[in-house]
Amino acid sequence: MIELAMVPVFLPLATFGVLAVLWPLRHSGMPAAWLSVASALASCVAAILAWTGAPVAGEPAQGMVFDWLVHDGKTIAEVGFRLDAISAPMLVVVTFVAACVQVYSLGYMAHEPRPALGRYFAWHSLFIVAMSGMVLAPNMLQFLACWELVGLCSYLLIGFYWDKPSAGRAAVKAVWVTRFADIGLMSGVVLLYVTTGGFAFEMTGDSGAATLVAALLFCGVMGKSAQVPLHVWLPDAMEGPTPVSALLHAATMVAAGVFLVVRAWPIFEAAPPVLTAMTWIGAVTALVAACTALVQHDIKKVLAYSTCSQLGYMVAALGTGSFFGGYFHLTTHAFFKALLFLAAGSVIHAVGTNDLREMGGLAKKTKLTAGLFILGALALAGVPPLSGFFSKDLVLEELLHAHAYGPLLICLAAAGLTAFYMTRVVCMAFLGPASARSLEAHESPPVMLLPMGALALTAAVAGFTTGRFGNDVALAPWHFAVTAPGVAALLLALGGIALAYMKYGQGKLAGLGVPALAAFIRSGPVDGLFVRGWQQGLRPLAGVVGWVDRYVVDGAVNLFGWAALVGSERMRVLQSGKLRDATYLLVMGALVVVAWGAIGGVR
Amino acid sequence: MTAWILFVLVAFGTLVSAVMVVRTADLVRAVLWLAASLVATAGLYALLDAGFLAAMQLLLYTGGIITLMLFAVMLVRRGPEAPTAGLIANPGRALTASLAVFGLVAFTVAEAGLPTEPGAGGSPSAKLLGQVLLGPLALPFEALSVLLLAAMVGAIALARRKDPEE
Amino acid sequence: MNGPPLEAWLALSAALFAVGLFGVLTRKNLVAILLGVELMANAANLNMVALGHFRGTPFGQAAALFSIALTVAEVVVGLAIVVLLARTHKSVDADAPSEMQG
């Protein structure tokens, strides 16, 4: 069983190795692409088989352990794989979405120059390796290592168009912000080792250390899963190609933070204060991101902020004390958000621009893309039959059970807003008058539509597979319709859709406070914080340190050199070669000696 | 009592001529003042009952060295340029040095508590000096002649004007 | 025989020596320096003779005699050098010859 789970790690690793080393293959374009797609599909199949056979509870399947770090003869950390009820479903999600995106990329990236295409698919395979490695990590150290490797892949893939300066800056910004948060994560892992002597996911002993470790680990989560203050890198990450945004910055990578909490649940469970903090941070993120998404003109930026908002949902759900809601929302969100991104990709592919204002009336030209996009939007908004409704509702229910009323209200408001901005996008892009660009828009090739169809299927069906995620609570789907938060969420969603349709569909209802909100948000309060932090904080500090080192510490050293030079000039006078100076010195020397002898002698 | 007066007179003469040697700008006059000073010293030797030595002084010093000096001055005198001011930039330092030396010697002499009264046997006569020179000091005496010879040869070798064809 | 005591003689010779020293230090002309040296040598002789006289030993005078002979030799060689320098450096200034080579 465990060998199946290892396929998603070693097969793409082999592909990456082959593509990296044999550059003629990499430069060959399509063959390299097909190799990578084949390995992605194979890993997906293997993951599904592993998932079906995964032990629901009890002893997790452990495999392929070789020790990595050694300490005084004993091994303290090893590399291995652990397949259990938590890692199996995540593996499926990762590999499935990755496979769909890779197939999609065949079409979307077709016009890229051949070496770039090879490079793109090589890094894609590396991403699957890193993500699977993290999902199957048996201990915290391997989790951290793969976590950083995932960050590396995001750096490489965001910066795929490295000749575009904005892409370069976005890639670097992503790494800076995530690694800034990883300071906390690494400290947490180190503290975990120091207190427990190992890197296991649970912490026996006093809860004080557990709270601290949990808090530190949560810092890492905030960075990678773009919680409010540290979410600034996500919108810029849209500089990468759309399939990358779909895979990394919508479905899998950003969910790594949430998965960390789920994976290390025993630690977080023993740290209630951290959990309450999570609910609040999650709720606030959900609301703020939803508002920001409302005013974006770039279709990918809207989806990016929407992901940010949904991540807030998941973190809030985890904060309630049971990881089931968060985890379930993570999987369903992965499916429909990936679908939305791919659909957005094919829209961009069709009209050649991201800007919503230049789109319109695409429904007629690209029926399938429009249909799939709308299906995804409805799933995201939480309309019943689709999976979004079930997972979002479960989150709200958990918030209610945990009596976290504040975050519950915020999340409900966010739910309404989500429906509102998704409908805005649908109206601006697909309905309404056709803009100049949409006239010559053309439907995307089947190789792009097929994966979108597969994702649409899962987005619709995922709601009913509640039974296999983390615990064996088999909740019947109809159970949700009757719960209070479920009904409230549904009403809000429908209201949001109606309002948005009226405003953007028919153009009535001007205002609604959106422009005021737009002005404030576009000023980028949080982003400005970071930019100022760099321009007024870190760079001048570095400048001062550099100046001090070059001219003060180094200056002091040169002072000795200067003193030597000047000193030697003074001494030169003594050997002027002039006769009389010499005699004078002779006399004075003799005088001193004689005086010393005389005075000494007499005494 | 007359010894004191004579001593003071001759001592004063010596000191004044010594100072004049140092102070006069013109070289020839300086040499002449030196001669005066040496003659005065010879007088002092006489006062110390060292008649033979006074004679030697007069003969060797004033006769030999002064004439040699005059020759040298004439030889090296370069055309009409005026005798450059003999004094150098910082006489102050030199003065302090000399006074310091004088003070030091005076201090040591005063402290040393030498026997003030002349020893027994008065001052040695020339005969006794001759016996000493050829007695215990015979070797240095002979060595002295070799030294004088060497000095002469050296001086000639140094100052000889090179023959053009060499 | 109550002439001036030994201290007076020694003080006189010290004074003479100091004047000679002053001469050596201040004069720019090489020959003048030699004059100064002469004075200092003379002072030393006086010192020796005075001591010899007060101690009643002939050695004082013998030493003085030797010293005179030495001074003669020294002046001879000194003047030879002065002449040589005058010829090579075209001047008798004490500060002219300050480089190592000729």
Add this chain to the structure above:
Amino acid sequence: MPWLSITVLAPLLAAAILLLVPSSSRGTTRVLSAAASLVSLWGAIEVSLAYNLHEGGLQLRETLPLVPSLGINWDLAVDGWGVSLLLLTGLILFAGVFATWTLDDRDKDFYILLLTLVAGVLGVFVSLDLFVFFLFYEIAVLPMYLLIGIWGSTKKIEIKGPFAFALRRLDVGGREYAAMKLTLMLLIGSAFILVGIFALYQGGGARDFGMLHLAEHPLSREAQLWVFPALWLGFGSLAGVFPFHTWSPDGHASAPTAVSMLHAGVLMKLGAFGVMRVGMVLCPEGAVAWAPIVGAVAVINVVYGALGAMSQTDLKYVIAYSSVSHMGVVMLGAATLDTDGWNGAVFQMFAHGLMTGLFFALVGLVYGRAHDREIFRMGGFAKAMPGVAVFFTLAGLSSLGMPGFAGFIAEFLVFLGAWRSGNVVWALAGIVGAWVTAVYVLRAVRAIFWGEGPPERYHHLSDAKGTEWVALVLLGGCLIVFGCWPRLVLDAIDVGTSMHLPVVLQAVKPELAL
């Protein structure tokens, strides 16, 4: 087969033979130097294979009395640490020789000096006799003067700051200035070391210079309290300890490629190795009493070096400062007096050696083609030299501590050691230092390699050719191999640590007020 002597003496022998080779025949010089470096590398590998990990301790011992009356003998032996650092030196030398394949002016002399320098380094890592240790230490330091003085490069530095008058008098930035400064500061350091060695020698009854003998007859506690700082500051000046690090930016910036590869890559490790092997092991009480200060200075080194690197716009200065920062991590690990800390410190020496070696090789290539080191004037080089761009990013990622590369393992172990030994602040400072490294490294990569295309004045850029690939592939490959399978070297290092650390720890007494 006396492998140790062979490894150490091979470069010296080659240098001697090179003297006889006519300088006109470039071929033979290169072949001979490459052969010598190959022998050294092969020797290092043989030693690491022959070293039996279970037994541990000192092995492959070769002794030959040199001056019996003073107790000086040619006493080579290798412990866990020696094995890994020998391997590092072999790799860097091999890469260094190939990195200067294209050097043309006076290449014979260059190779002679380079080989002598490396022989010194190899000698230090394996010699047990303090006298011979110091002899090799000097052999390693002195050729630097000539290497930088003759083949170095000058750089205009504007004169300002409180000591401007002093800077005006010395032609700051010039290669003679850099060579002079580097050598003088290291020699001052070795003066301190000599004092320390003689103190130890006296303490051991002035009979034998051997480290084993001196370990059995340690100095009194009061003596150790001043001998250790002497050794620490002496070796520290080479390891770039804070106040004495200022030679590093100038020295490395002016040094030619292979020299800075070897210097930053291996020589700075000599200093840290000296502090640990001689300073801490032979003066345990001194080490324990001074550990907090060594750690505090190391923290300054890390953060100060990182910030210094960020403020630099000249590529070589950035890497030089980053070496200072990474050596700070090594000293931090050493100061923790903890198994993980020490393992991390020695592994960081190994990893950082590879990283800086690769970095300077790449900088040499970039400078060789673009003749410019100002980061922000360059741009878009990846189009013209993709290979160099890939390896530069690889070296950068390793230096910022990306897992899968050797850098992460080392820094992580050091932070573990620091936190476990109670100095939490050091660990946090180290982690923040790693983040700052990420900031300036990625900024440099983006500034130089990313962007539309090389500006017109760099039209003639070309990727690495032929032999230059050897250095890049070798070092880059090692970074990845030792990053994914650290046990290959970590086992040997761990054996070394478990041999030396107990000696220091049993000297742990309640620290007197210093």
